[in-house]
Amino acid sequence: MQLPHVAVDIVVFTLCDQALKVCLINLDNDRWRLPGGSIGIDESLEDAATRLLEENTGVSAVFLQQLYTFGNPQRDPTLRTISVVYFALICAEILPHGYATNSNYAISWHSVYQLPPLTLDHAEIIEYALTRLRYKIEYSAVAFALLPDEFTLRELHHAYEIILNDQRLDKANFRKKLRDADILEAVPRYKETGGRPAMLYRFRKDAQLEIKTKRFFP
Amino acid sequence: MQLPHVAVDIVVFTLCDQALKVCLINLDNDRWRLPGGSIGIDESLEDAATRLLEENTGVSAVFLQQLYTFGNPQRDPTLRTISVVYFALICAEILPHGYATNSNYAISWHSVYQLPPLTLDHAEIIEYALTRLRYKIEYSAVAFALLPDEFTLRELHHAYEIILNDQRLDKANFRKKLRDADILEAVPRYKETGGRPAMLYRFRKDAQLEIKTKRFFP
DNA sequence: TCAAAAGTGTTCAGCTTACACCCATGA
DNA sequence: TCATGGGTGTAAGCTGAACACTTTTGA
Structure with missing residues (x-):
């Protein structure tokens, strides 16, 4: 055969x-x-x-x-x-x-x-x-794999925009969602950025990577 | 090799x-x-x-x-x-x-x-x-593949409950979501059920099978 | 004090959930 | 008229989108 x-x-x-x-x-x-x-x-x-x-x-x-x-x-x-x-x-x-x-x-x-x-x-x-x-x-936190261990919220935000090819993600809502998702922790240390320094975050090791999506169909 | x-x-x-x-x-x-x-x-x-x-x-x-x-x-x-x-x-x-x-x-x-x-x-x-x-x-309409061409909403509802192993889907909300999703059409004919006869539906041929899920992550 | 970027709070529309109610049929 | 199952409407509460606002730094 x-x-x-x-x-x-x-x-x-x-x-x-x-x-x-x-x-x-x-x-x-x-x-x-x-x-x-x-x-x-x-x-x-x-x-x-x-x-x-x-x-x-x-x-x-x-x-x-x-x-x-x-x-x-x-x-x-x-x-x-x-x-x-x-x-x-x-x-x-x-x-x-x-x-x-x-x-x-x-x-x-x-x-x-x-x-x-x-x-x-x-x-x-x-x-x-x-x-x-x-x-x-x-529906999952894979974007972190594209970033270094420590990153600012702006960098993460930017990664989403590039991948989705969409510049319209609202900054405030983006941050609020991440806060609610409870998957990040502050390092805590700051990164110089040219304006106000940005808090560095890392991905929480014990965090849930995949989130069950909301039902669309019943 | x-x-x-x-x-x-x-x-x-x-x-x-x-x-x-x-x-x-x-x-x-x-x-x-x-x-x-x-x-x-x-x-x-x-x-x-x-x-x-x-x-x-x-x-x-x-x-x-x-x-x-x-x-x-x-x-x-x-x-x-x-x-x-x-x-x-x-x-x-x-x-x-x-x-x-x-x-x-x-x-x-x-x-x-x-x-x-x-x-x-x-x-x-x-x-x-x-x-x-x-x-x-x-997030997609695959449940229809498990049912005959024509089915009642109760049968579809029941299929979801069996697959998800969850008896708690609300009847009214289930029907409303399906109405909004716009993927069914009435045959229109009724099926005898032991109580009030149920309307038979079929899956619309031109309907969208997969629905983009809502974002969970930003 | 101004530009640049970080970071937050508030409103409003729309959706989900829960639940009560009415309708059509056979016995 | 009662039991059975089909089918609908609505109020309360939550979620997400939009947007205006404050804070902290360097120049």
Whole structure:
């Protein structure tokens, strides 16, 4: 019996230069692909994703979650490959200098609004990951994974605006919701900002990450 | 290079006898498994799920969605198998007589609260599918897939109570929300019930199935 | 004292919840 | 006319959006 190949690909998001960026690897022929590779025969999917992420970006401790499995037989004309896709969120600050220390490939980061030509169905995969990220950010606290350990409320506010591509989040209401959610603690220390210094916050370790959404349907 | 096997398994839910039931297949040794099987080399994941569902239950047109991919190397001690799991919702009324017309296996339906011993990690898979179903029912109209084409509001109300395992949904508010959601249309015909006859409704074909949830986080 | 940014309080509209009530049918 | 279940209206309370306001810093 003929077996399909199984790959793990990873959509790695980060925030830098006021944009939501995704990690891509340059192929010879002017096309780009997501970081990823084959799964080991004795390796779990999540272990494979962790390993491949580390090989490609040099980063280990991050938010990592399974996204979807793409298995259309036409998606790769050369080899029947089923791709289990993970999505990862990392803070730009922890990226090692020169990025791809343990990789042979040239990686770089691209704004999700200005993607270069991508191989196979990788454009579709990124599109899907972005949709899911936007959903997820509204009912869980994943945005923190994109920020450093300590951050100001303005920085967090800004992260939401960039990810949702929406400049209209009200500052007062944003802060009130976070206060009510009870997921942050003051460091307490201040960060200089050019105006009044801003209190630094960190994510509470014992806080609930996912919140049960309100029912829309009965 | 050694390749893992790829299987597709399906968690099929239905409502009957006032309970949420899942479809299981009896193995020789007093254990049960989810319907599923190997993927063909030229078959998409969704096509495989559709085919395997049909082979096992005789049912074709249903709600079918990818759930999660389970790939722990220890999940099957005999063979490294990665399982792409789908979940399906079907209406009990469309099940053919004797159920498994095109299958060699003995299938039967079990309440999700009284499951028999299951093979591999299938108990875990069902648990996960149930959690996702409960989430999903609150922000999308999937409950209709468990009911016949025409149904009364009481039947729909009852379906929600069974799935959520919650008897406290207010009748008036349930109906009001559905009216506001604008996803139903009166048939218009009545169903005899023992008291005042109930209006039959059907799902509007042009209605929005998934509703953007309200933001919890800012 | 002015600009810049942090941070707060208050109002109003709209939604959710709880509950009481009326309607249509068969026995 | 009573039991059964279908179906609706409304008041109280909570939530979220909008917006105006105060505070603290550096220049």
